[in-house]
Amino acid sequence: MAFPYRKILVLGATSGIGLALSERFIARGIFVIAVGRRKQNLDEFVQKHGSDKTAAIQFDIGKLDAIPAFAEEVIKSHPDLDCVFMNSGMQRGADFSKPESLDMSLLTEEMTVNYLSYLALAKAFLPFLMKKPEQTALIA
Ligand SMILES: NC(=O)c1ccc[n+]([C@@H]2O[C@H](COP(=O)([O-])OP(=O)(O)OC[C@H]3O[C@@H](n4cnc5c(N)ncnc54)[C@H](OP(=O)(O)O)[C@@H]3O)[C@@H](O)[C@H]2O)c1
Numbered sequence: 416m417a418f419p420y421r422k423i424l425v426l427g428a429t430s431g432i433g434l435a436l437s438e439r440f441i442a443r444g445i446f447v448i449a450v451g452r453r454k455q456n457l458d459e460f461v462q463k464h465g466s467d468k469t470a471a472i473q474f475d476i477g478k479l480d481a482i483p484a485f486a487e488e489v490i491k492s493h494p495d496l497d498c499v500f501m502n503s504g505m506q507r508g509a510d511f512s513k514p515e516s517l518d519m520s521l522l523t524e525e526m527t528v529n530y531l532s533y534l535a536l537a538k539a540f541l542p543f544l545m546k547k548p549e550q551t552a553l554i555a
Pocket residue numbers: 426427428429430431432433450451452453454456474475476477502503504505506528
């Protein structure tokens with residue numbers, strides 16, 4: 416399948432699916448801006464692939480108030496960005512057969528990271544992506 420994008424921001428590129436996808440993108444000549452909280456993983460990623468093929472930004476997407484400034488900085492540093500891939504997330508077990516075990520603060524954090532952050536990221540990046548004359552994408 417054709418994948419026409421040349422520079423992609425991958426949220427959650429420090430492990431798992433996001434890391435594997437990022438390495439596939441780089442192998443296809445697509446520049447990857449890797450995002451996650453674990454600085455060591457980000458540093459290792461850039462060291463492995465080189466700063467001509469990748470860049471890294473340490474950011475916690477659960478900090479909703481910081482998302483507009485984060486997007487602004489990304490756009491300023493990478494005006495040729497044409498794809499935003501929202502893959503970051505977390506999943507803890509929640510046993511509703513034992514409601515007393517449910518921790519509302521953990522569930523709230525999960526909803527913030529897995530859901531509200533995506534809405535905030537879409538709001539922050541869509542005006543930039545939609546204004547571009549070339550094909551762009553926001554993928555979740
Ligand atoms: N694996 C599966 O079978 C499966 C199935 C369905 C859905 N999913 C979903 O797909 C996504 C990736 O899964 P995975 O298995 O690859 O998980 P993973 O290995 O735990 O990777 C999660 C990624 O999200 C990032 N992340 C988590 N919280 C973050 C935060 N607050 N700010 C920034 N980045 C954050 C992590 O980076 P840092 O820790 O460095 O911040 C990491 O790069 C998750 O949303 C998961 O729920 C996975």
